[in-house]
Amino acid sequence: DADVTQTPRNRITKTGKRIMLECSQTKGHDRMYWYRQDPGLGLRLIYYSFDVKDINKGEISDGYSVSRQAQAKFSLSLESAIPNQTALYFCATSPIAGPYNEQFFGPGTRLTVL
Amino acid sequence: GENVEQHPSTLSVQEGDSAVIKCTYSDSASNYFPWYKQELGKRPQLIIDIRSNVGEKKDQRIAVTLNKTAKHFSLHITETQPEDSAVYFCAASRSNTGKLIFGQGTTLQVKP
Numbered sequence: 001d002a003d004v005t006q007t008p009r010n011r012i013t014k015t016g017k018r019i020m021l022e023c024s025q026t027k028g029h030d031r032m033y034w035y036r037q038d039p040g041l042g043l044r045l046i047y048y049s050f051d052v053k054d055i056n057k058g059e060i061s062d063g064y065s066v067s068r069q070a071q072a073k074f075s076l077s078l079e080s081a082i083p084n085q086t087a088l089y090f091c092a093t094s095p096i097a098g099p100y101n102e103q104f105f106g107p108g109t110r111l112t113v114l
Numbered sequence: 115g116e117n118v119e120q121h122p123s124t125l126s127v128q129e130g131d132s133a134v135i136k137c138t139y140s141d142s143a144s145n146y147f148p149w150y151k152q153e154l155g156k157r158p159q160l161i162i163d164i165r166s167n168v169g170e171k172k173d174q175r176i177a178v179t180l181n182k183t184a185k186h187f188s189l190h191i192t193e194t195q196p197e198d199s200a201v202y203f204c205a206a207s208r209s210n211t212g213k214l215i216f217g218q219g220t221t222l223q224v225k226p
Contacts, residue, residue: 031212040123042203043158043216050212058213090157100146100165100209105157 002027004106006091012112019078021109023091031094032074033103034058034066036087043090049074050096081113116141118206120217128225133191135220137204140185144206147180147187148214152201161202162189194224 004025013019023032034046035058045058047066055066063085067075078085091106117140127133139147148163164171164178164187171178175194180187187206191198201221205214 035216040218042120042218045213045215048213094212096212100163100207101212102148102160102163103214105159107157 004091004093004104006089006106006109008109009107010110012114013081014114015082017081017113019081019111021076021089021091021111023074023076023106025072025091025093025104025106027093027095027104028071029093029104030071030096031101032068033092033094034064034074034076035090035092036060036085037090037108038087046076046089078111078113081111083113086111086113116144116206116215118204118215118217120204120220122220123218124221124223126223126225127194129194129196131194133194133198133222133224135189135202135204135222137187137189137206137217138185139187139206139215141206141208141215142185143208144185144215145209146207147178148205148207149176149178149189150203150205150216152203152219154200158203191222194222196224196226198222199224 033048035043049068065077089109092103094101094103119138145166150158151161152158177190204217207214
């Protein structure tokens with residue numbers, strides 16, 4: 001089945017370290033998104049990309065960067081991790097066809113910054 | 115900026131009772147309103163959505179209503195079952211942006 005996958009699924013790191021979270025999809029979707037989930041705050045958009053040459057900031061992009069290496073791959077980097085970036089991170093994809101598009105989520109990456 | 119407020123943050127009901135979760139959005143140009151369910155340890159998945167040209171949509175035990183004038187939309191679950199226990203997220207979007215703005219989430223507990 002076509003799917004969205006994320007690696008790693010869990011990561012513990014230390015303050016100041018550089019971390020990369022990877023997302024791959026076999027759905028053939030053009031649009032990809034990175035969210036973080038914190039209790040009581042819902043899902044907040046970090047970055048999104050509508051094709052390989054398109055990168056856009058979301059509502060909480062400070063401290064993060066992304067790379068869209070191919071249609072199927074979208075990576076999120078924390079250049080210098082800090083403890084308040086401890087969260088559950090989700091990648092999502094969406095097809096470009098049609099105006100009302102469901103987003104399909106990956107399984108999530110639980111990141112802990114000590 | 116764009117904002118979606120969701121209430122309540124937690125909801126506990128007895129099995130068989132109904133549950134209602136409410137959301138309010140700020141962007142009057144929003145025209146797509148999906149609801150996602152996230153079971154414990156799992157990814158969010160779409161359960162129902164509504165577009166601004168309709169006021170209500172039903173799918174078996176779940177229904178969503180939309181009041182564009184008041185900028186409210188609600189999720190209704192009837193005859194709740196323990197497997198309905200999860201976190202529910204509402205979201206709003208303008209169709210030409212491709213972005214969803216999510217509410218804060220509601221943790222629903224259905225007690226057997």
